[in-house]
Amino acid sequence: MQYLYIATVFAGALVCLLASLLLFVRRKTGERSRVILAVIVFFSVYNYITRFIALCQGDVPEFVVSAKMLLQANFMVIAYIVYPIEVILPGWLNFRRIVKLYAPWLFLLCIYLISLWTGVQYTPYRSLLEMFAHADRFEVWFRLVLSLLIFSPGLVVFFIHRTRHFRNSDHVWMRKYLLTFSVNVFAYILVLMFNHPILHVLYYYVSVGCSLFIVYMELFDRLIGKPIATTTIGEKNTQQEKIATGAADVSLPFEKYAIEQKNAVLVNRLETYMKENSAWRDPDLSLNTLASELFTNRTTLAQAMRENGYENYTHYINRLRIDDFVQQIESEQSENFQEAFFAAGFRSRGTALRNFRQFAGMTPSEYFQKKDTGIEKNTAGGILT
Structure with a gap:
C-alpha cells in the first residue's frame, strides 16, 4: 500500500x-x-x-x-x-x-x-x-x-x-x-x-x-471551439459566396475566434459605460483610467478600440466629444460653440476646432450652415415630410 x-x-x-x-x-x-x-x-x-x-x-x-x-x-x-x-x-x-x-x-x-x-x-x-x-x-x-x-x-x-x-x-x-x-x-x-x-x-x-x-x-x-451563436442572413449569404469562390477560410481558427469574442465583450462593456456615465465629458479621462473602470488593462482596451474601427484612444474619445458637441448645438443646450466644446470635454477651443475639422472636414460654422441650407432646400422641395 x-x-x-x-x-x-x-x-x-x-x-x-x-x-x-x-x-x-x-x-x-x-x-x-x-x-x-x-x-x-x-x-x-x-x-x-x-x-x-x-x-x-x-x-x-x-x-x-x-x-x-x-x-x-x-x-x-x-x-x-x-x-x-x-x-x-x-x-x-x-x-x-x-x-x-x-x-x-x-x-x-x-x-x-x-x-x-x-x-x-x-x-x-x-x-x-x-x-x-x-x-x-x-x-x-x-x-x-x-x-x-x-x-x-x-x-x-x-x-x-x-x-x-x-x-x-x-x-x-x-x-x-x-x-x-x-x-x-x-x-x-x-x-x-x-x-x-x-x-x-x-x-x-x-x-x-x-x-x-x-x-x-x-x-x-x-471558450475554445464554441460556434458563433448569431449570424444574419446577409452575413450567411456573403460567407457562402466567399467559400464558393475560395476567397474565405472555411474554418475560423479557435485562437482568432476566442480573441474576437473577448474583444466584442469588452467593446460592449465600453460602450455601455460611456453612455451611462457620459465619461467623455471628463477632460481628465485617460486610457489608464478607462481601463481601470472596465477592469482590464490599457493594451487590451486599445486593441479592442482598434478592432472597432478607431485608430487609437484619442481618436475614439474625440469622436464621442464631437458627436456630443453637435448634439448640444442642434438641441440648443449650449448658447455658443465654445460652451458646447467645454461641456463635451475639450480642454481648449483650439483643440476642439482642430479635431472638428479632422472629422467633419470643415469648421463648425460651415458645418451647421451647410446642414441648415440642406434642410431648407429639402423642405422647399417637399422631400421631407
Whole structure:
C-alpha cells in the first residue's frame, strides 16, 4: 500500500504539472482566468512534490488534520473560488479585491502564528474523529473551525452578480464546476474524518480527476471551439459566396475566434459605460483610467478600440466629444460653440476646432450652415415630410 501511495502522489504531481503547463501555453487564446487556473494547479504540484519527497525519504508527512495543512487547504479552496469569479466577471478582480477574499484566511493565519508565539502545542492527531474527544482545547477546536470553513467559500460563487455585459459562461458550466468542486471537497473531508491509507489513495485520484476536468472545461468547453451563436442572413449569404469562390477560410481558427469574442465583450462593456456615465465629458479621462473602470488593462482596451474601427484612444474619445458637441448645438443646450466644446470635454477651443475639422472636414460654422441650407432646400422641395 505504501508503494501504491507513493506512485499515486508522483503521478498526481506529474499530471497536474502537465495540465498547468498546457494552460499557460494556451493562455493567449483565452482570458486571464487561464493564468489563474494554471497557478492554482501548479500549487497542487508543489503540495504533491513535497509529500512525495517526504515519503521517499522515509519521513512521516504532515498529518492532514494539522493546523498547517488545514490552513493550506483553506488557501487552496479560496483559490478555486477566485477562478470562477474571474470567469464570470473577467477583469473584475484586482489586488485589493483578492486581498479582501483572503482576509478571513489571513485572520486565521494570524491567530495560528500568535498561538505558536504564545506557546500553544498542537497535538499530532491523525483524524478529526480522534480530536472530538478533546474539543475543549483551543488547539483542537481551532482546527475543527478550519475544517468547517473548507465548505464555506463554495457559497461565494452563488452570489456573484451576473449581467449581460459581463456574462462569460452559462449556468450549465457553473453547475458542472460547482459539482466538481463539491466532490473534491467532500472527498477531502472523508480523508480528514478517517485518515485511512486507502482513502488517501482514492482522494488523490479524485482530486487529480477533478482538476483535469476543470482544466478541460476551461480549454474546450467554455471558450475554445464554441460556434458563433448569431449570424444574419446577409452575413450567411456573403460567407457562402466567399467559400464558393475560395476567397474565405472555411474554418475560423479557435485562437482568432476566442480573441474576437473577448474583444466584442469588452467593446460592449465600453460602450455601455460611456453612455451611462457620459465619461467623455471628463477632460481628465485617460486610457489608464478607462481601463481601470472596465477592469482590464490599457493594451487590451486599445486593441479592442482598434478592432472597432478607431485608430487609437484619442481618436475614439474625440469622436464621442464631437458627436456630443453637435448634439448640444442642434438641441440648443449650449448658447455658443465654445460652451458646447467645454461641456463635451475639450480642454481648449483650439483643440476642439482642430479635431472638428479632422472629422467633419470643415469648421463648425460651415458645418451647421451647410446642414441648415440642406434642410431648407429639402423642405422647399417637399422631400421631407
